[in-house]
Amino acid sequence: MINNSNSSNSSNSNSDPVRAGLPARPWPGLLPTSKSFGNFGDANCMEQLLVHCANAIQSNDATLAQQILWVLNNIAPPDGDSNQRLTCAFLRALVARAAKTGTCKILATTAARYCYNNNLLPLSTHRFSAIELATFVDLTPWHRFGFTAANAAILDSIEGYSSVHLVDLTSTHCMQIPTLIDAVASRFESPPLIKLTVAAPTDSSLRPPVLDLSYEELGSKLVNFARSRNVAMEFRVIPSTHSDGFSTLIDHLRIHHLLYPEATPPAAEALVINCHMMLHYIEDESTATIASPSPRDAFLKSIRSLEPTVVVVVDEDVELTAGNLVCRLRSAFNYFWIPFDAVDAFLPAAGSKQRQWYEAEVCWRIENVIAQEGMQRVERAEGKARWVQRMRNAAFREAAFGEDCVAEVRGMLGEHAAGWGLKKEEEDQLVLTWKGHNVVFATAWVPA
Template identity: 45%
Template structure:
């Protein structure tokens, strides 16, 4: 297990194991490293699924003595997994759980300046921005009009860099239209300004770079309305007429941490629709972990725990334990953990699939992968040089993968429909 590699944490167990807890602690006596914490989390989940409230409480009690929101990375990660398990249990056994996990999650609205700092903290988002922008710049060479359909969760933070580069294009900048959905998945980060304000700021920046710019909206129902109506509404608007597509513009479709939020029954439908728009290129970037709709609770705990330690561990390298910036960033990961572990069915909106499975899905639908060029690889490497030495990049066939200490974290892929004709 990857958790066994993270054994720098050695938390003494200062309790006498109750009878029912003996199995859960077998092999972990003396200390709790990442592998033992994972084992306890799995025992707790198993107890909850088998309605063994007593054992679940006992395991939670041990985890509660290990977890610390201000401890080392394993302890901080454990505190969020424990919170998620308690949240799950409290909905089934509302009077049985009595643990103090702090105040309820309250997400703060960020200013644009704070969002910039958030995105720059670790290369989790910037890796995808950099790889995508470089591939887009190459594919639109020679076009005087560019239209990007942007499906992302970071409020167009990707585009100032591309606008800046387009403004310096030797043959002159193209006109640029970016179309975004009017609503986004209800996940962090949250911004305190409207999409219209974001568009206005982007337009002002583009004007300073002599780039003719327009931000358009795809009007769709709110995700909080009737189940799946948001996706149905969005998919119905992805057509040539509603999108105002033009034959003389290069169409680019950009999906950054987006497809995971589509219900399983809508993922293939979305991809088939955008394939029919005949884009010049489709970029898909997401986190390289398997937490899809069919994953069992045990699989989600194992995969999530062995994956989400990456941002916790990377933040440890340069931010103090009490850093408010670090605590807020980790809270956003905690928001994700609570959804992954605490909810089922339509309430669970985090449905990640790893890069390999995404590639299989794309091939089955009728897409061909496109390799990132040498210039893209160079730019990503230069970006990573700005961050801690633990960050790296590897190439897996046509996929670029961001790594932390050798472990996959985020993948970037580029695609065209089979038989694409320019």
């Protein structure tokens, strides 16, 4: 269930449907009067209205879609409470879907006016400096949870190796690596050589957060930081992308594996695959042909063939792969309330650039889930249970997180707002929670 705080009555300048460019005739049986908008502020009711709007767009019923839009426009202002901002984000996504697909052409013509009247910023993303991005990802445990759990698993796995080939598949542009370097420097008297390999996207469709820095510049900064901590590091970038299942990266790893086999001293080298909220961008079964295997399963089996020392999988515990728009909308609505609710606990309601960046990223993701289809819909997260099964099918077995790791994660959560929690599932799986609801999971794997 989602956060069901009641919203206050809303009466803005767009409550006149004629001025808003929407139909003026009443909607018998559903359209509320201006005095009764508060009754529609319940999150469950907002979800139902969004579902009705999605169905109207799917069936090309422009009149019904516009009437629901008018209602939602009044009860879900972009500067309202967390439920209202969440609903506003989904409303924008539905309008974008109508404009993109060409259905409900009358509705699509109101999209620009709707955004203008509500003073909504475009969904173009801010380009972060390295320091800004580091601060951004530390706002909540959303990423720090995975960083902390993954680092602990990696440190346990590389004990005794003189060299570590770390493959970082991440959505945060290597923001985990400085914390790992610190941990390596603190733990080992003679730190191993770290060979960091990063897959750089080859397409122009970047998802937020976007780094205002080339990977070469980023690598130089990381190498210099490692040197300051007396850790030797090499950095290489492999042009590769999720759209082809990171095939170029896999080819590079195969060649490297032949040159530096793990079992051959003195060049004993650990191969660490760190997957931080990146695997769900690989195509799933819905985009594969009948004759082809699942691109996700194919990637995992390719990784397994390299006999990695450890594979860490951190991702969001939500199912966003449904082909049916309404099913996807419901699942997304009952997950994305979490960042909107959590942000109220640690950032001011107005005047915060960090808050704008934070919610802009969430809005981008919601729009991708709702408005896009086919190859353009890259937000295809799967729940923990599905990834666990994929890993087992690829001949991996789970590696337990130690008590020191659990204690470190709990200590990290203590630095954030009350509401964040940690639970262990099936002994070897760590799950970040917000008010008891699953948010992000962390698992570690070794060849079976």
